[in-house]
Amino acid sequence: MKVTRLTKWDAYLANGQKTGRILTRGQSIPDDLYHLAVDCLVQHVDNDILFVQRHLEKESFPGFFEASAGGSALYGEDSKQAVRRELLEETGLVPAKLTFSKRIVYKEDQYLMDRYVALVDCPKDHITLQNGETIAYQWVTKEDFKRFLEKYSVVPAHRLMLESLFLDK
Numbered sequence: 001m002k003v004t005r006l007t008k009w010d011a012y013l014a015n016g017q018k019t020g021r022i023l024t025r026g027q028s029i030p031d032d033l034y035h036l037a038v039d040c041l042v043q044h045v046d047n048d049i050l051f052v053q054r055h056l057e058k059e060s061f062p063g064f065f066e067a068s069a070g071g072s073a074l075y076g077e078d079s080k081q082a083v084r085r086e087l088l089e090e091t092g093l094v095p096a097k098l099t100f101s102k103r104i105v106y107k108e109d110q111y112l113m114d115r116y117v118a119l120v121d122c123p124k125d126h127i128t129l130q131n132g133e134t135i136a137y138q139w140v141t142k143e144d145f146k147r148f149l150e151k152y153s154v155v156p157a158h159r160l161m162l163e164s165l166f167l168d169k
Contacts, residue, residue: 008075009035012112014105022075029110038083039070040098040116041161042091044124044139049162051148052091052129053136054155065138066155067162069093069118072111079114087118091137092128096121 011021011033023035042050051065069090073082080098087093095118104113127137140148149159 007072009072010075010077012036014107014112016103016112025072034105034110034112036073036079036082036114037071037111038073038079038086038114038116039068040083040087040095040118041067041101042069042087042093042118042120045096045119045121048124048139048141049145050091050120050127051138051140051152051154052127052134053138055133055135058133061153061155063135064153064155065158067158080116083114083116083118090130090133092126093118093120093122095119 007025009023009025011019011023011029012035013019013032014034019033021033023029023033029035044050049067051067052069053065054061054063056062069087070083071086071090073079074085077085079100083098084095087095097119099117099119101115101117104115106113124139129135129137138148145162148154149163154162
């Protein structure tokens with residue numbers, strides 16, 4: 001789904017409480033209000049992690065791999081509905097299990113980020129890439145994870161998160 005300038009969001013307080021106000025993408029967000037965003041790490045039941053490659057024309061990190069699907073929750077959506085919609089739009093996948101991980105408050109950028117892990121049980125070649133968003137995908141085993149990070153450019157925030165989860169320090 002292509003997000004347009006008229007996309008509407010629910011307004012939240014930093015504690016996650018909805019305010020009843022509506023925000024519009026592209027317009028200033030009043031101080032002390034936030035919109036809700038979601039992302040999820042996609043893990044196959046065999047423990048492999050899904051990486052998708054960002055389109056070469058993306059404004060940020062073109063051609064980089066990322067280990068998530070996500071975006072902004074639309075007006076009226078809760079976080080689980082938003083993450084399921086984003087996962088379906090960006091990969092064609094429906095999670096067998098969706099586990100909430102944590103909420104991060106980004107005060108400077110005025111959004112709340114709900115993070116999930118989506119467990120999928122599907123044939124690995126059943127990924128549908130989102131036109132204009134992604135151009136390739138790879139399933140990466142935990143054993144090949146370090147080599148993958150050495151070989152490919154990965155969105156820095158995803159690299160840090162995944163290194164903390166999967167690599168021994």
